[in-house]
Amino acid sequence: MARLLVTGGAGFIGANFVQYWINTYPDDRVVGLDALTYAGNLANLEQVSGEEQYRFVHGSIVDTDAVTALLREEKIDTIVHFAAESHVDRSISGPAAFIDTNIVGTHNLLQAARSVWLDSDDAPASHRFHHVSTDEVYGSLGPADPGFSESTPYAPNSPYSASKAASDHLVRAYHHTYGMQVSTSNCSNNYGPYQFPEKLIPLMIVNALDGKPLPVYGDGSNIRDWLYVEDHVRGIDLVMKQGAIGETYNIGGNEERANIDIVETICKSIDAAFASNPGLPTRFPGAPAAKGGQTSSLIEWVKDRPGHDWRYAIDASRIENELGYSPKHDFETGLRDTINWMLENESWWRSVMDGSYRDWISSHYATDKGT
DSSP: OOOOEETTTHHHHHHHHHHHHHHTTTTEEEEEEOOOOOTTGGGTTTTTTOOOTTTEEEEETTOOOHHHHHHHHHHHOEEEEOOOOHHHHHHHTHHHHHIIIIIIHHHHHHHHHHHTSSSSSOOOSSOOOOOEEGGGOOOOOOOTOOOTTTOOOOOOSSSSHHHHHHHHHHHHHHHHOOOOOOEEEEEEEEEEOOTTTTHHHHHHHHHHTTTTOOOTTSSSOOOEEEEEEEHHHHHHHHHHSOOOOOOEEEEEOOOEEEEHHHHHHHHHHHHHHHOOTTTTHHHTTTSSSGTOOOOOEEEEOOOOOOOOOOOOOOOOOOOHHHHOOSSOOOHHHHHHHHHHHHHHHHHHHHHHHHHHHHHHHHHOOOOOOOO
16 A cells, blocks of 8 residues: 655646545555645545545645654655646746745755655655656747657756756756655646636636636747646556656647647637537626627737747657557547536636636736737
């Protein structure tokens, strides 16, 4: 039986991972640690909150002493490290929080793990520190460039990606210097249930339903590789169970899309949902589709953000060939499931969109039109 500490366990990917792990490995102990900042939400974990094998702890990875005590108390032998500040736009306006959490927090977590796992008389027989990272550490791609592989040199371009690159290097260093048993996965853009509506897909969905502008940076040509969150957590499972110690695995969805294509696909999907469900106009009277209009009329072009990387794409051949990974969701299926989830869980996304969220959206997606 494994005993897991999942940092950032109340966030988007972390909560999906906790639910997946408890359902897949019911004999394992799972402890979630989360500081419950703006994107951490205990409502993400309601489905598992009553499970005996699960415990939630409100705390920060920056607090080395508290984390060390928790590792000893729960006899943790596996850490799955999701906790991070993760939105590029926020890193541009406030980079300090990204340094504190993503770099200092990761180092403090590694220190705590080292003291319990490597420098202790009662260390577990085996251990694993799995670090979850991003494809943004590799920089930006041109139109004809191959996807990022595990050997692509790091070239981060935002405070967010730079902080994640630093955390990746710290995890690697603790393996090579101290012998910690680590693995790292770098993923492409995730989407799916419980994603905080500052990210592109959930933001477009909730704004479309409420009849609010759909802000698109620049000319909308920026390209991302999209990965359904359930496929991502399955990939992490494979790396933890079968991946080589000290190695990195890229996890992608093989679904490159331009931002404007994503937005237009969401618009068409919302229009189709209203056409087929007579109850939606009553629930969402502000949506253009409720009045027979087109959701695409809400698209607004806004000034591009500074240093906006043009294209990300993952070469996932290593995890596919070595570990047998393949995503189960193509983009159309994943988007359909995401929209359906948002329609079925309106109370969830209404509850997270408080005043501070609205102020932040207003300041970062102003109606200053771009080209």
